[in-house]
Amino acid sequence: MGLLDIVPAGVLTGDNVRKLFDYAKQNKFAIPAINVTSSSTANAVLEAARDIKSPIIIQVSQGGSAYFAGKGLANDKQQASIAGAVAAAHHVRTVAKAYGVPVVLHSDHCAHKLLPWFDGMLEADEAYFKEHQEPLFSSHMLDLSEESKEENIATCVKYFKRMVPIGLWLEMEIGITGGEEDGVDNTGVDNASLYTQPEDIYDVYKALSEVGPNFSIAAAFGNVHGVYKPGNVKLQPELLGKHQAFTSAKVGAEKPLYLVFHGGSGSTKDEIKTAVSYGVVKMNVDTDTQFAYLAGIRDFVINKKDYLHAQVGNPEGADKPNKKFYDPRVWVREGEKTLSVRVKEACADLGNVDRL
Numbered sequence: 283m284g285l286l287d288i289v290p291a292g293v294l295t296g297d298n299v300r301k302l303f304d305y306a307k308q309n310k311f312a313i314p315a316i317n318v319t320s321s322s323t324a325n326a327v328l329e330a331a332r333d334i335k336s337p338i339i340i341q342v343s344q345g346g347s348a349y350f351a352g353k354g355l356a357n358d359k360q361q362a363s364i365a366g367a368v369a370a371a372h373h374v375r376t377v378a379k380a381y382g383v384p385v386v387l388h389s390d391h392c393a394h395k396l397l398p399w400f401d402g403m404l405e406a407d408e409a410y411f412k413e414h415q416e417p418l419f420s421s422h423m424l425d426l427s428e429e430s431k432e433e434n435i436a437t438c439v440k441y442f443k444r445m446v447p448i449g450l451w452l453e454m455e456i457g458i459t460g461g462e463e464d465g466v467d468n469t470g471v472d473n474a475s476l477y478t479q480p481e482d483i484y485d486v487y488k489a490l491s492e493v494g495p496n497f498s499i500a501a502a503f504g505n506v507h508g509v510y511k512p513g514n515v516k517l518q519p520e521l522l523g524k525h526q527a528f529t530s531a532k533v534g535a536e537k538p539l540y541l542v543f544h545g546g547s548g549s550t551k552d553e554i555k556t557a558v559s560y561g562v563v564k565m566n567v568d569t570d571t572q573f574a575y576l577a578g579i580r581d582f583v584i585n586k587k588d589y590l591h592a593q594v595g596n597p598e599g600a601d602k603p604n605k606k607f608y609d610p611r612v613w614v615r616e617g618e619k620t621l622s623v624r625v626k627e628a629c630a631d632l633g634n635v636d637r638l
C-alpha cells in the first residue's frame with residue numbers, strides 16, 4: 283500500500299499527520315523538514331518532492347516568517363513573523379495539491395520570548411478551523427528547552443490542550459541543540475544539557491499523551507545547529523534507542539515515540555541511518571539548503587557577469603539586450619534548481635524516495 287492510499291496530497295492535518303509519521307516509522311524512513319523563506323524556496327522544495335514522488339515537510343522559522351512578510355516591516359510585537367507565517371501557509375496550501383504530494387506545514391523553534399509569534403499563528407489556526415474544520419498549519423514547534431523541565435512540560439501541556447481540539451501536531455524540544463540558529467545562541471551551554479536523559483523523555487511522553495497522541499519530541503543527543511561543531515560534543519544517535527526502549531518498557535508499546543532530529547548538518551550517513559532506525563521521523567535541514575540555493579544563483583552571476591552590467595550591451599554586441607539574463611525568473615530559477623537537487627539528496631539520505 284502506498285502513502286496516497288493512506289493520506290491525501292496537499293497539506294495534512296489532524297490524524298493524517300500521525301498516519302504519515304506511522305507510515306515512515308513502519309517503513310524505516312524519515313522526512314526532511316526544509317526551512318523556506320519565500321514562495322521561490324517553497325516551490326523548489328515542493329518540486330523536489332514531486333519529482334521523487336515523496337512526502338515533504340515545509341517549515342518556517344520566526345526569522346524566516348518575518349522575511350516572508352518582508353524585511354521592511356517592523357517586528358517588535360512579532361507582527362511580521364505572524365503575518366509572514368500565515369502568508370507562507372496560505373501560499374503552500376494554495377499550490378501544494380498541484381504538486382500532488384502530502385505536505386506537513388510546520389513552524390520551527392519558538393522559544394519563550396517568541397510566544398507572541400506562536401499565539402498569533404494559533405489564532406490564525408483557530409480562525410481557519412472555524413471555516414474549514416481544520417487548522418491552517420499541520421504542526422508547530424515549542425522550544426522551551428532553555429526553561430526548567432517542569433516549566434517546559436507545563437507550558438507544552440497548556441498549549442497542547444488548545445491545539446488538540448483543532449487537529450494540530452505539537453513538536454517540543456527537551457535538552458538543548460547546540461550551536462547557533464536564527465538568533466538563538468547555544469554555543470556556550472554546558473555539555474550535559476546537550477544530551478537528554480531517557481527519564482526526561484518519558485516525563486514528556488506521559489504528560490502530553492494524557493492530552494492527545496499527536497506530538498513529537500526533539501531530543502538532544504549531541505546535535506548542533508549549523509556546520510560548526512565543537513570538538514568535545516559527539517553525536518550519539520544510540521541515545522534515541524535508549525529513549526524508545528525506556529518509554530516502551532513503561533507503556534508496553536513498540537517505538538512509542540515520534541522523534542525529531544535537529545542540527546543534522548554534517549552528520550554522516552551512518553549516524554542518520556541509526557537515528558532513523560530508532561524512530562526519527564523528521565529531520566530538519568536548513569544550513570545545507572541555504573547554501574544550495576545560493577550555489578545556482580552565484581554560478582549564474584559569475585558565468586554571465588558580462589551580460590549583467592547593463593540592460594543593453596554584452597560580448598555579442600553593443601546593441602544586444604540582456605533581459606533574458608537579468609529577468610529574476612532566469613537567475614532566481616537557477617537557485618531553485620540547485621536547492622531542489624539538495625532537497626532530493628536530503629530525501630535520499632533519509633530513505634524518503636518513491637514513497638507515494
Ligand SMILES: [Zn+2]
Pocket residue numbers: 391459463507544545566
Ligand atoms: Zn532546530
